[in-house]
Amino acid sequence: AQSVAQPEDQVNVAEGNPLTVKCTYSVSGNPYLFWYVQYPNRGLQFLLKYITGDNLVKGSYGFEAEFNKSQTSFHLKKPSALVSDSALYFCVGAPAGRRALTFGSGTRLQVQP
Amino acid sequence: EAGVTQSPTHLIKTRGQQATLRCSPISGHTSVYWYQQALGLGLQFLLWYDEGEERNRGNFPPRFSGRQFPNYSSELNVNALELEDSALYLCASSLDGQGHPYEQYFGPGTRLTVT
Numbered sequence: 001a002q003s004v005a006q007p008e009d010q011v012n013v014a015e016g017n018p019l020t021v022k023c024t025y026s027v028s029g030n031p032y033l034f035w036y037v038q039y040p041n042r043g044l045q046f047l048l049k050y051i052t053g054d055n056l057v058k059g060s061y062g063f064e065a066e067f068n069k070s071q072t073s074f075h076l077k078k079p080s081a082l083v084s085d086s087a088l089y090f091c092v093g094a095p096a097g098r099r100a101l102t103f104g105s106g107t108r109l110q111v112q113p
Numbered sequence: 114e115a116g117v118t119q120s121p122t123h124l125i126k127t128r129g130q131q132a133t134l135r136c137s138p139i140s141g142h143t144s145v146y147w148y149q150q151a152l153g154l155g156l157q158f159l160l161w162y163d164e165g166e167e168r169n170r171g172n173f174p175p176r177f178s179g180r181q182f183p184n185y186s187s188e189l190n191v192n193a194l195e196l197e198d199s200a201l202y203l204c205a206s207s208l209d210g211q212g213h214p215y216e217q218y219f220g221p222g223t224r225l226t227v228t
Contacts, residue, residue: 034216045219099168099169100146100169100171101148102158103156103157105155106155
């Protein structure tokens with residue numbers, strides 16, 4: 001069975017500091033991995049994806065993620081956090097060739113001014 | 114460009130009734146997906162429709178069904194509603210073809226409450 005784990009329910013970081021939201025996956029074959037963000041009263045928004053190629057993926061709003069096959073991780077990072085980054089972040093995976101996305105449980109990011 | 118739209122925003126039903134939820138994909142997108150976001154259960158894949166056909170379904174009972182129309186919009190029907198069906202139902206669409214693998218765009222959701 002496919003699974004995506006986000007070990008932290010909440011991450012707190014001060015504005016201007018770097019942030020990391022952790023994700024590990026158990027997806028068969030070569031996985032497709034995504035990060036989505038959910039702001040209050042707004043839908044899920046696509047941030048970035050890893051399909052193949054360069055292990056460092058850059059996405060929207062200055063976010064990036066690093067695919068690490070040996071550690072089966074896909075951590076989300078940003079060099080300098082903004083208060084407006086405060087939201088619920090989901091790590092998402094799918095086996096290559098499959099459309100059914102498997103969502104992690106979500107990590108709430110709180111950026112303090 | 115308009116995003117994925119869903120209607121209604123909120124839906125209140127009684128146990129045993131049927132609920133119908135609607136979704137219009139982004140123009141040009143042919144695949145539509147349904148997900149359930151229930152409290153304590155997270156986001157779970159329900160159904161995938163493409164070109165009018167059901168392509169895949171998640172681990173949900175048959176009383177969850179749907180269809181996709183020729184204009185690629187979709188309906189999700191939930192029969193014999195149970196209290197635990199109360200959740201936010203999200204619709205997503207994707208643009209298929211080379212260069213756009215599986216990147217799904219989500220609507221705002223329909224909040225279904227079963228009393």
